[in-house]
Amino acid sequence: MLASPRQPSYAPTPYSFTPTLSLSATINLDQEVKLSETAGERDLYDSLAEIYSIIITLDGLEKAYIKDSIPEAEYTEICSRLLKQYKSNLNDETVAREFVDLETFKREWGIECPRATERLRVNLPATIADPSNSHPSTSTPQASFAGTAPSQPSASGSQILLATENFITFLDALKLNMLSKDALHPLLAELIQSVNAVTDRDFEGRAKIISWLIRLNGMRAQEELGEGEARELSFDMEGAYQGFKRTLN
Template sequence: MTTPPRQLPYAPTPYSYLPNPALTATISLDEEVKLSTTAAQRDLYDSLAEIYSIIITLDGLEKAYIRDSVPESEYTELCGRLLNQYKSILKDDTVSREFVDLDSFKSKWDIECPRATERLRVNLPATIAEPSATHSGPSNNTPQSRLSATGSQILLATENFITFLDALRLHMFSKDSLHPLLSEVIQSVNQVTTTDFENRGKIISWLIRLNGMKATEELGEEEARQLTFDLEGAYAGFKATLN
């Protein structure tokens, strides 16, 4: 009688396997693994962790604001603080190089946070960027939508418009020169009126555009001319709301 052939196992059995000393682990499995070996690396990872935390927190804050779970004043303060912290951390060149940009960072760490992404893109709290959409009260198409602004608030908004336009005439075209001034314009304007006046949207559009630039990056001559034209139109629209 013929003996059937011996059935081989599905996977080879390593009876003759001998461990390679070169591949043997040289550390104890109980030893703590450190992400950084220098103080500079530790500071970098701490900063990136802070950015991650800010993005997650900001997204949660935006959701709470949409659900009306947080008062407008509290939202504005917290959102502004988070945005400032985000910008401050990224001023470090080492952190900025590792961060690359927001989309790259989100992809690397597998996060979405669409509401935080939009807020970081605009770089303004929703109560400032879109006051007419969040302010309760009469229709924004009526004169009553103007807040009970004081003379000093109106004067401040007017001065901020003039200061920004003067900066353009003096050829101050860099982001770090224009963005803070334009932010002051929209914030002071919102203290005066919630009316969606002519060319108000241009202010927000230019804020977003400037926010996407590097700090030392400058507008070209044609861009600066267009910005001047748009802000002069916004200034005229703002003054029309005061009549």
């Protein structure tokens, strides 16, 4: 009886293929692949990588804050530092041109990070943008149960004086036609921080301060407010100043 022919260990194909053992790479596998040819390109890629890491880190920080996994003071410090580093990287015109904008950068590199996106849009830590909402778990349970707001620590005279001076300084800057983002945004950011040091209560006009901070943050550094916008801002800040003073009574 004849033995059946041995079956091949692979599926036959209609094409003949003869493997070769003389394979060779067209590049030196031991040589480091360079992503950039010049020092300028290397600096650009380093800055873009830094921005990427800031966005990812900031998103993780926001999640930790929401879960109450980080103390407020530590969150505020780290968040403020990340926001400054983000802005510092984008102050370079070459980096800003390659970056385009946050949404474009996120699409290009396939990241979402909604919490970091919101924080970068506001450009303020959550503890500063909305101190009355900071970590609800730290409020006094008895006060909440009774339906009354928890008492806030009394501010010092120097804190009240600083907040008042910052309001006056900002309004004077508007009167002097200092209307560019790089002139107004730092003053307004310092103003809201000094106000928060005095009170975490909401007052008439406080939301306007945050709204203008976000609005200014979306402008280019050298961009200026128009005459109508400047008058609207001055009116809103006058109202906020009066609302702040009423909280001191």
